[in-house]
């Protein structure tokens with residue numbers, strides 16, 4: 001198996017629930033420098049670089 005296609009699960013930083021396909025979510029990102037701009041599959045990039053991932057439920061509680 002190619003590692004590139006391995007599934008990565010996005011989970012909510014607050015409740016730990018998995019973000020499912022087609023589910024909206026909120027992510028807090030720091031803008032990386034242009035030299036370090038992440039490139040790749042979106043969920044992998046997010047898992048690696050996100051400061052915080054919130055599912056819709058937790059978002060409505062936190063805001």
Ligand SMILES: [Zn+2]
Nearest residue numbers: 012015055058
């Ligand atoms: Zn949550």
